[in-house]
Amino acid sequence: MNDLHRQFHQAADDLRRRKERPDNDTLLALYALYKQALEGDVHDCQPTSFFDFIGTAKQEAWSRLKGMSQDEAMRQYVGLVQQLLD
16 A cells, blocks of 8 residues: 555544534535545446435535546545644
């Protein structure tokens, strides 16, 4: 595992231990960056229900990162977590 991957996984662990919950926009950004970092571009699957507003928001946030490399998503995720922890 390279240094970037270690930093990414450490940032995810640090975020889980944080007591204060980020605002919804930040949560969506974290979710999208995390998914892009681990899985790459969003898949064509849609939320299971029209009324799944949270699932739809997550899919849309992730799809806005289409084309971003997984390494870049990891770097941005680590940076965002560091901002939250400072």
